[in-house]
Amino acid sequence: MLTIKRVPTVLSNYQEDSGESRGCGRNCLGKCCLPVSKLPLYAFKSDARPEISSCGVDEPPSDFFLNNLLLGGWEDRMSRGLFRYDVTACETKVIPGEYGFVAQLNEGRHLKKRPTEFRVDRVLQPFDPAKFNFTKVGQEEVLFRFEAGEGDKARFLESAAVGEANTPSVVAINVSPIEYGHVLLIPRVLDCLPQRIDPDSFLLALHMAAEAGSPYFRLGYNSLGAFATINHLHFQAYFLTMPFPVEKAPTQRIPIVKGLSQSKVKVSKLLNYPVRGLVYEGGNTLKDLSDIVANSCICLQENNIPFNVLISDSGRRIFLFPQCYAEKQALGEVSQEILDTQVNPAVWEISGHMVLKRKKDYDEASEEYAWRLLAEVSLSEARFEEVKAYIFEATGLESEEEKIEPEENKGTTPHQSSTTAAAAAANHFPEGCLVLQ
Amino acid sequence: MVALTIPSIGRRAENTSPPSAAAEVMAGCSLRLIEQSLTARYSDWIAEALDEIQGCFLITDPGIAGHPIVFASRGFLAMSGYSREEVLGRNGRMFQGPATNRRSVLEIREAIREERTLQISLLNYRKDGTPHWILFHIFPVFGVDDGRVAHFVAVQVPIPRRSRSLSEARCGGARGRLFGACRNEVRSDCDLGCNLAADLFVDVDNRGLEAEESREASEQEKERASDAANSILSALTHCSKLTGRVVSSKRCRVGGIPTLSSSLIISLGRIKQSFVLTDPQLPDMPIVYASDEFLSLTGYSRHEILGHNYEFLNGPDTEVEVLHQIRQSIRAECACTVRLLNYRKDRSSFWNLLHVSPVRNASGKVAFYVNVQIDENAKSDGLGLSPHMRQLGVVGAVKVAVRSLSLCAGPSRPSS
Numbered sequence: 001m002l003t004i005k006r007v008p009t010v011l012s013n014y015q016e017d018s019g020e021s022r023g024c025g026r027n028c029l030g031k032c033c034l035p036v037s038k039l040p041l042y043a044f045k046s047d048a049r050p051e052i053s054s055c056g057v058d059e060p061p062s063d064f065f066l067n068n069l070l071l072g073g074w075e076d077r078m079s080r081g082l083f084r085y086d087v088t089a090c091e092t093k094v095i096p097g098e099y100g101f102v103a104q105l106n107e108g109r110h111l112k113k114r115p116t117e118f119r120v121d122r123v124l125q126p127f128d129p130a131k132f133n134f135t136k137v138g139q140e141e142v143l144f145r146f147e148a149g150e151g152d153k154a155r156f157l158e159s160a161a162v163g164e165a166n167t168p169s170v171v172a173i174n175v176s177p178i179e180y181g182h183v184l185l186i187p188r189v190l191d192c193l194p195q196r197i198d199p200d201s202f203l204l205a206l207h208m209a210a211e212a213g214s215p216y217f218r219l220g221y222n223s224l225g226a227f228a229t230i231n232h233l234h235f236q237a238y239f240l241t242m243p244f245p246v247e248k249a250p251t252q253r254i255p256i257v258k259g260l261s262q263s264k265v266k267v268s269k270l271l272n273y274p275v276r277g278l279v280y281e282g283g284n285t286l287k288d289l290s291d292i293v294a295n296s297c298i299c300l301q302e303n304n305i306p307f308n309v310l311i312s313d314s315g316r317r318i319f320l321f322p323q324c325y326a327e328k329q330a331l332g333e334v335s336q337e338i339l340d341t342q343v344n345p346a347v348w349e350i351s352g353h354m355v356l357k358r359k360k361d362y363d364e365a366s367e368e369y370a371w372r373l374l375a376e377v378s379l380s381e382a383r384f385e386e387v388k389a390y391i392f393e394a395t396g397l398e399s400e401e402e403k404i405e406p407e408e409n410k411g412t413t414p415h416q417s418s419t420t421a422a423a424a425a426a427n428h429f430p431e432g433c434l435v436l437q
Numbered sequence: 438m439v440a441l442t443i444p445s446i447g448r449r450a451e452n453t454s455p456p457s458a459a460a461e462v463m464a465g466c467s468l469r470l471i472e473q474s475l476t477a478r479y480s481d482w483i484a485e486a487l488d489e490i491q492g493c494f495l496i497t498d499p500g501i502a503g504h505p506i507v508f509a510s511r512g513f514l515a516m517s518g519y520s521r522e523e524v525l526g527r528n529g530r531m532f533q534g535p536a537t538n539r540r541s542v543l544e545i546r547e548a549i550r551e552e553r554t555l556q557i558s559l560l561n562y563r564k565d566g567t568p569h570w571i572l573f574h575i576f577p578v579f580g581v582d583d584g585r586v587a588h589f590v591a592v593q594v595p596i597p598r599r600s601r602s603l604s605e606a607r608c609g610g611a612r613g614r615l616f617g618a619c620r621n622e623v624r625s626d627c628d629l630g631c632n633l634a635a636d637l638f639v640d641v642d643n644r645g646l647e648a649e650e651s652r653e654a655s656e657q658e659k660e661r662a663s664d665a666a667n668s669i670l671s672a673l674t675h676c677s678k679l680t681g682r683v684v685s686s687k688r689c690r691v692g693g694i695p696t697l698s699s700s701l702i703i704s705l706g707r708i709k710q711s712f713v714l715t716d717p718q719l720p721d722m723p724i725v726y727a728s729d730e731f732l733s734l735t736g737y738s739r740h741e742i743l744g745h746n747y748e749f750l751n752g753p754d755t756e757v758e759v760l761h762q763i764r765q766s767i768r769a770e771c772a773c774t775v776r777l778l779n780y781r782k783d784r785s786s787f788w789n790l791l792h793v794s795p796v797r798n799a800s801g802k803v804a805f806y807v808n809v810q811i812d813e814n815a816k817s818d819g820l821g822l823s824p825h826m827r828q829l830g831v832v833g834a835v836k837v838a839v840r841s842l843s844l845c846a847g848p849s850r851p852s853s
């Protein structure tokens with residue numbers, strides 16, 4: 001077993017007393033309270049009419065979901081003091097350079113927490129009711145339920161009874177936000193799903209991006225082993241009104257000869273970016289796009305390859321990054337200097353938004369540092385091609401491989417990510433990093 | 438319990454469907470704004486002047502909510518197959534479709550946000566649903582008086598399918614085989630020596646076009662776009678002198694009230710409720726932004742209030758203690774919610790549910806205060822949200838816009 005020690009981020013105010021369950025009567029999201037509760041409900045239009053494929057009629061700016069429901073609710077929780085700090089008081093800047101990495105100084109995010117041990121060599125682990133999970137969250141942290149409705153209209157109920165028969169999906173605040181509007185989407189919270197992508201949950205996340213309707217409101221997913229800290233299915237989302245470096249990176253279309261003719265989904269490879277990844281876009285419907293990405297994720301899960309997903313451009317563009325940082329960290333292959341900054345390269349960091357804990361690191365943050373950190377996350381070219389082949393096989397795609405010209409890859413050190421290397425590196429581990437065999 | 442349907446949230450309907458009822462209502466409201474957008478600055482002569490310029494182009498007004506098209510050239514309408522009424526008042530994204538490259542759209546979005554010129558190849562769709570490649574050349578036009586973007590102009594030059602040599606290169610070389618589903622068409626196209634019939638065939642069939650990752654414009658096309666851009670710019674500049682509200686292709690720095698970047702104005706314009714921003718750095722905390730809804734609530738026009746202190750809404754019966762409370766919370770950089778009697782321009786009074794909140798910029802400092810007004814007697818938004826939640830929604834949206842946009846220090850306003 002391969003584990004690392006790290007300071008977990010507190011996502012909920014109820015996380016501190018994880019372990020022993022505080023009986024109830026405190027309005028939590030568990031089976032005891034949720035079914036008898038009333039929550040605001042946003043039901044999105046779920047019919048399968050073309051959605052992402054067409055952007056024709058420009059209806060009035062669609063600000064209800066995002067501005068009123070999400071941001072209004074978030075601001076309300078802020079005025080009630082539910083967050084651990086005011087993220088808008090945290091200094092943030094664009095790191096000078098070609099890519100425009102964004103750095104934030106956040107000294108409060110990890111205070112007062114001891115490192116916890118995380119197993120990093122298993123992407124799929126069973127749900128453990130004894131550990132902290134979102135059923136223990138208090139309802140005041142929930143903004144609204146987010147579920148598929150019927151017909152072709154979105155619906156909002158200011159207060160809807162949950163009932164016994166329902167397994168509500170909820171949007172809750174992240175009490176340690178990395179930007180304004182940072183929330184968690186927790187699909188079917190009562191079902192206690194482990195952190196594992198399934199097609200329905202992934203489609204739900206895409207719907208949330210589409211409902212928000214702003215290219216600056218993105219969703220992200222971290223698998224276990226790729227810096228998810230809670231093994232209870234959740235996506236994250238927040239607002240940042242500028243393009244992420246990864247969204248600006250050039251891409252190269254992978255010519256597909258078989259498998260996509262109907263859906264019009266396009267698959268590309270990221271170029272000139274420190275982390276290798278696949279980009280999915282297009283498709284006749286949101287579901288077309290969702291299914292192929294979800295199946296790609298499922299393939300990675302089943303092959304025990306940790307990964308991160310960025311849902312960008314209102315659900316129209318999706319980035320998939322298989323990664324190997326935690327494994328390298330556990331094997332003692334990450335430089336001490338990088339480890340010292342304590343940045344965990346999860347989906348937001350990989351996309352180019354770095355949250356730094358030390359003033360010194362913030363002041364000195366350079367594009368070169370960001371690049372070096374992220375290069376450690378990436379699979380090697382050879383391993384990436386291997387993983388891509390698994391994905392294509394699993395999703396029934398066939399590419400015209402031999403036609404892709406090799407591209408230059410600035411600064412990425414080739415690294416063979418392979419669990420078999422575990423034994424070899426067993427003699428030296430950096431501080432805060434522990435390997436149990 | 439309140440149950441309501443929301444007709445227009447985050448929805449993108451089909452290219453070809455007619456504008457929804459909601460869109461029509463909205464177009465009705467801003468129709469006057471759209472009609473006057475050009476004439477107010479360039480006089481009544483502008484339509485004639487623009488009609489003389491050949492080619493396809495659109496003009497948009499970033500100052501109107503939704504950043505709508507306010508002019509479409511005849512050439513553009515012929516090319517796209519839409520009538521003028523179908524495009525005026527709508528956003529340029531209506532011409533995008535399933536195979537439009539999203540990274541190209543991102544580049545256009547960022548050029549608008551950063552208020553700069555951009556030339557890029559783009560796949561757009563005509564009214565009948567057929568795609569076509571265009572060279573898209575967009576540039577801002579700045580008002581000399583306030584240094585703000587008055588309009589954006591986008592010139593579009595069709596990029597035809599290339600003649601024989603290029604087609605051959607594509608078919609024979611590596612690139613030709615990138616086209617997946619359309620390979621056969623492309624090949625047969627080559628066999629036919631790329632005659633016009635084959636061109637039409639592929640175009641009508643669409644698949645060929647949509648499978649192309651990009652279509653490079655020739656130097657000639659780029660030149661045509663730049664030439665048209667220059668003609669339009671000189672027509673706009675010339676006509677703007679007739680009204681005295683002169684425009685230029687370069688931004689002029691102006692003293693006095695620092696202007697907000699037009700990208701911040703675009704973001705704020707999306708927030709469809711009554712609010713103003715005031716700037717605490719400036720003497721007497723003047724208003725630096727007012728939403729359209731604020732103007733219709735109070736009856737003032739924008740130029741009457743920008744640069745003025747917010748307190749002109751108060752009058753003889755406004756409670757002094759409440760004003761005191763507001764000032765105190767501003768001094769403490771705190772938010773406050775109050776109810777007070779305010780006066781419109783016509784001196785009629787209304788009970789104002791007012792929420793005032795500090796708004797921080799990217800360095801974490803208070804850059805503005807946002808004042809959100811709700812007329813107590815106005816009917817609710819019909820969505821079942823309390824007035825207070827609606828106020829907080831505005832605050833949230835403003836915070837996001839200011840924080841992120843000051844992060845990259847929009848060119849209109851240097852970061853302080």
Ligand SMILES: Cc1cc2nc3c(=O)[nH]c(=O)nc-3n(C[C@H](O)[C@H](O)[C@H](O)COP(=O)(O)O)c2cc1C
Nearest residue numbers: 495496497528529530532533542545546589590591
């Ligand atoms: C003057 C002007 C004309 C535009 N014309 C078009 C157009 O013809 N086709 C198109 O695809 N986008 C056009 N756009 C771009 C869209 O309006 C929009 O800015 C773009 O899709 C990115 O923003 P979004 O993410 O809000 O859609 C135009 C923009 C401007 C300012």
